Amino acid sequence: MEKAILVIADFKKDRNWPAKDDCNELSLLVRSSGLAIAGEVFCRRERPSPDYFLGKGKIEEIALSCQERGADVVIFNDELSPAQQRNIEELVDAKIIDRTQLILDIFAQRAHSREGKVQVELAQLNYLLPRLSGKGVLLSRLGGGIGTRGPGEQKLEMDRRRIKTKIARLKEELDSLTSQRHSLRVLRKKHGLPVVALVGYTNAGKSTLFNAFTNSNVLVMDKLFATLDPTIRRFILPDGQKILFVDTVGFLHKLPHHLIEAFKATLEEIAGADILAHVIDISHPKAKEHASAVLEVLNELGVSEKPVITVLNKIDKIESRLALDLLLRNFPKGVALSAFKKDGLDKLVKEFSGRLPNALQNINIKIPNENQSLLNLIYKEGRVDSVKYSGKWIMVKAQAPEALIGRLTKQGIEFYP
Numbered sequence: 195m196e197k198a199i200l201v202i203a204d205f206k207k208d209r210n211w212p213a214k215d216d217c218n219e220l221s222l223l224v225r226s227s228g229l230a231i232a233g234e235v236f237c238r239r240e241r242p243s244p245d246y247f248l249g250k251g252k253i254e255e256i257a258l259s260c261q262e263r264g265a266d267v268v269i270f271n272d273e274l275s276p277a278q279q280r281n282i283e284e285l286v287d288a289k290i291i292d293r294t295q296l297i298l299d300i301f302a303q304r305a306h307s308r309e310g311k312v313q314v315e316l317a318q319l320n321y322l323l324p325r326l327s328g329k330g331v332l333l334s335r336l337g338g339g340i341g342t343r344g345p346g347e348q349k350l351e352m353d354r355r356r357i358k359t360k361i362a363r364l365k366e367e368l369d370s371l372t373s374q375r376h377s378l379r380v381l382r383k384k385h386g387l388p389v390v391a392l393v394g395y396t397n398a399g400k401s402t403l404f405n406a407f408t409n410s411n412v413l414v415m416d417k418l419f420a421t422l423d424p425t426i427r428r429f430i431l432p433d434g435q436k437i438l439f440v441d442t443v444g445f446l447h448k449l450p451h452h453l454i455e456a457f458k459a460t461l462e463e464i465a466g467a468d469i470l471a472h473v474i475d476i477s478h479p480k481a482k483e484h485a486s487a488v489l490e491v492l493n494e495l496g497v498s499e500k501p502v503i504t505v506l507n508k509i510d511k512i513e514s515r516l517a518l519d520l521l522l523r524n525f526p527k528g529v530a531l532s533a534f535k536k537d538g539l540d541k542l543v544k545e546f547s548g549r550l551p552n553a554l555q556n557i558n559i560k561i562p563n564e565n566q567s568l569l570n571l572i573y574k575e576g577r578v579d580s581v582k583y584s585g586k587w588i589m590v591k592a593q594a595p596e597a598l599i600g601r602l603t604k605q606g607i608e609f610y611p
Contacts, residue, residue, distance in 0.1 A: 396444025434577025
C-alpha cells in the first residue's frame, strides 16, 4: 500500500473552515482512495505562493519528511496550478497530487456505468492536458492518480494532439449518453411519475435511506463518494401514488467548480427532480457547514429554487434526547430519522405525500374489453380500486395522476360520474 503525506494550508480566505476540519476531511478522502497516511504537514499563510504554493523552504521540509517516512505521494488539500505542481516535483521525490486529482481518482474507482466512466476519463484528461507542457521526461511522475488509475501511464505518453482527439471523442460519446438519459427523463414525465432526488454531503447516508425506502442493494460504505452513478428506483406511497427515488453523488466542501461542470450529465437527474430531499448527517460536528456547502452546489447547478425537504439522518448516533433536541434547533423544519434503523421513515413519507405534484385523482372509466392493455397501464401508473366486467366493457374505479388521465382522454376513453 502506498503511503501519503498530507499537506493542509491554512490561508486567510479559508479560515471560516478550520484547518483541523480540512485535515479530517482530507484524511477521509485519502483513506477512501486506498492510501495509508504517513504524516501531516500544516502551514499557515496569508495567501498561496505563485511558484511553490507554499514557501520553497516548506516544500524542502516536505521533501525531507518524504525521505524520512518513506512516503510515495504528497497530497495537497487545494488545487495546484500546473506551474506550482511542476516546481514542487523538482524538489520532492514523490508523486504530487492535489485535491482535484485525488477526488478524480476516487471517482475512477467508484464509476461503474459507461456514462460515469466517460465523465471520469474526460475530467481526468482535461485536468492532465495543461500539465503536459514542458514536462518532458518528468511526464511519468505525474502518474494517473494514485496507483496510476484512470488514464494511466500509457495515455500519459500521448502528445497534446492525441489527448485533444481523445477528449473530442469522449465528449461526443458523453453527448450521446446524455441524450439517452434525457429521453428517459422525458418518458418518466410523460408517465406522470414524480421524482425525488436525494442530495447531500458525501457520507450523509443517502444510499442507506434510498435502500430503506426501495429495498435496493445500492452500495453503502463508510467512505466518501461511495456512490457516483445515479440509481433510480420506484416507491409506492400509502395513498397508492408511485414516485421515483434518485440516489446521487455526494457533495463536498471545496468541490472544484470544473468537477461540477464535468459531472453535470449525472447531476442533471437533480435538475429533473420535482423535490430534493436534502440528507444531513445530524450527528456530524460540522452538520451546519456541510448543509451550507450542499446549498452552494445546488445554487451553482441552478436548482436552489426547487422544493427542498430537509432530512436529518443518523439520529441513532446521538447519545441523548437532550443533545438531539439541541441539534434539531439548527434545522427547525427538518425531519429527524435513522435510515439505518428505519426509524422515522413514516414522517418523511407524509412530507412527500403532502409536497409532491400530480396528486392522484379519482376516476370512473369504461374500457373496451379488447383494450386490456389500458387496464394494465392504470395498474402500473395509478391505483385501481375496483374492476367490473359488464358485457363488452370493463368498468374501472381508480386513482390516477394527471398525466395518465390526459393520455386516457386522448384515446377517447369514456369517463362517467
